[in-house]
Amino acid sequence: MWEQQLTGLLLLCLFVTVLGENTNYNWNGPGVSQPTLAGPADACLTDTAACGCCLMKKQMNRMEEYFNMSLSDLQEGLSRAQNMITNIRTSRSAFSVALTNVRRCFGPFREGKIVDYKVIFLNLDNRYNPDDGMFIAPRSGVYVLAVTVYSDAGAPGSSLHACANLRINDVDVANLNDTNMQDQEDSATAVLAQQLSAGDRVYIYLPIDCSLCGDGSHYNTFTGFLLYATD
Ligand SMILES: *[C@@H]1O[C@H](CO)[C@@H](O)[C@H](O)[C@H]1NC(C)=O
Ligand SMILES: *[C@@H]1O[C@H](CO)[C@@H](O)[C@H](O)[C@H]1NC(C)=O
Numbered sequence: 591m592w593e594q595q596l597t598g599l600l601l602l603c604l605f606v607t608v609l610g611e612n613t614n615y616n617w618n619g620p621g622v623s624q625p626t627l628a629g630p631a632d633a634c635l636t637d638t639a640a641c642g643c644c645l646m647k648k649q650m651n652r653m654e655e656y657f658n659m660s661l662s663d664l665q666e667g668l669s670r671a672q673n674m675i676t677n678i679r680t681s682r683s684a685f686s687v688a689l690t691n692v693r694r695c696f697g698p699f700r701e702g703k704i705v706d707y708k709v710i711f712l713n714l715d716n717r718y719n720p721d722d723g724m725f726i727a728p729r730s731g732v733y734v735l736a737v738t739v740y741s742d743a744g745a746p747g748s749s750l751h752a753c754a755n756l757r758i759n760d761v762d763v764a765n766l767n768d769t770n771m772q773d774q775e776d777s778a779t780a781v782l783a784q785q786l787s788a789g790d791r792v793y794i795y796l797p798i799d800c801s802l803c804g805d806g807s808h809y810n811t812f813t814g815f816l817l818y819a820t821d
Contacts, residue, residue, distance in 0.1 A: 697801035740809030
């Protein structure tokens with residue numbers, strides 16, 4: 591576009607310049623000198639067409655510089671935005687799992703154990719490992735973590751121990767505990783936002799005596815997702 595317009599302008603300039611030169615031809619014939627015309631300072635007086643064309647060309651050049659600058663600003667902004675989008679895309683992280691699809695109780699055990707949720711609703715990049723029950727944060731950021739525990743005492747009047755701890759790197763960050771003999775079933779939920787570093791391990795720990803029971807209704811769930819990255 592610009593090149594075409596510029597070429598057109600240049601041609602126009604040449605044309606006008608040639609015409610301008612023609613007017614300086616000596617019509618009195620060769621050898622007869624004509625009064626010398628003015629120097630560059632008076633160019634606009636003697637050759638207004640060529641002069642106007644030159645001014646126009648200067649103006650066009652300035653405009654082109656300006657547009658070149660704006661264009662490179664835009665291109666820079668665009669590539670920054672594209673980088674950000676790529677960054678957001680590659681930083682996606684989410685998992686959501688449930689204890690079981692069939693009637694099953696996890697616990698009680700004589701020692702604490704990590705709960706291995708076997709039903710995978712969502713597991714981007716396999717950051718949750720169903721073999722050991724651990725989610726490993728792929729990158730630093732603020733993550734939302736949610737756990738719901740549910741248990742069934744088996745019979746009315748039996749003691750119920752619906753309890754589990756949400757842990758980050760082996761440290762309890764939220765304990766859920768519904769221990770009683772008043773009703774047969776109970777559940778508890780914790781939802782929190784936590785700053786995690788890449789490589790941090792998040793899991794649900796089942797303390798001694800606690801047990802989680804469920805079936806295809808998915809009463810026991812564990813979910814985590816990256817809200818926003820901080821690296
Ligand atoms: C504008 O950019 C084009 C393409 O990069 C370049 O050829 C041209 O010389 C630039 N014009 C000016 C006035 O800087
Ligand atoms: C749950 O609460 C009961 C009653 O306060 C307590 O005896 C029990 O130790 C707690 N269990 C866990 C795992 O924190």
